[in-house]
Amino acid sequence: MRHPETIETLSRxxxxxxxxxxxxxxxxxxRARRPSPSGRVIPEVDGTLRLTDMxxxxxxxxxxxxxRELAADIMAAIHESxxxxxxxxxxxxxxxxWPEIPEVQWVARRR
Incomplete structure (x- = not known):
């Protein structure tokens, strides 16, 4: 049988x-998709900031x-996305x- 504090800690x-x-x-x-200033380009950027589609x-x-104008249009759209x-x-x-984590002496907290 486990100690009640152990059970509580495992649950947390x-x-x-x-x-x-x-x-x-x-x-x-x-999935973020923002069009370029011209509207001719729409890139897709995921939650880890990778360009996944265009x-x-x-x-x-x-x-x-x-x-250069086309490259600037593409880069602006990627930036906004x-x-x-x-x-x-x-x-x-x-x-x-986030669940409540109790303060304990042996765990250093970053502030």
């Missing part, structure tokens, strides 16, 4: 692991007369219902 540990798993699942579902409107590359993914990531962390 499971609650923390479950809260972390829920938060990570919300992060995994993040839509380029038909004819955009063929009709582009200045590759990344900023939105960061915002969503922060919300996923902030919205997580």
């Amino acid at each position: 540990g499971r609650a923390f692991v479950d809260a972390t798993a829920d938060m990570l699942e919300r992060v995994r579902r993040i 839509y380029i409107a038909p004819g955009t590359i063929a009709h582009s007369t200045d590759y 990344t900023r939105d993914a960061v915002r969503q990531h922060k919300l996923a962390i902030e919205d997580t219902a």
Whole structure:
């Protein structure tokens, strides 16, 4: 038979692991898609800030007369999508219902 404090500690540990798993699942579902200033490019950035997909409107590359302008348009869209993914990531962390962890002498707390 386990000591009641051991049972309580294991229960709190499971609650923390479950809260972390829920938060990570919300992060995994993040997909940020923000169009470029021209609207011709829409990248997709995930919750770990990876570029996972990119839509380029038909004819955009063929009709582009200045590759620097097209590159700037693409980079602006990636930047905005990344900023939105960061915002969503922060919300996923902030919205997580973390269990109470009691203060104990032998565990140093970072502040």
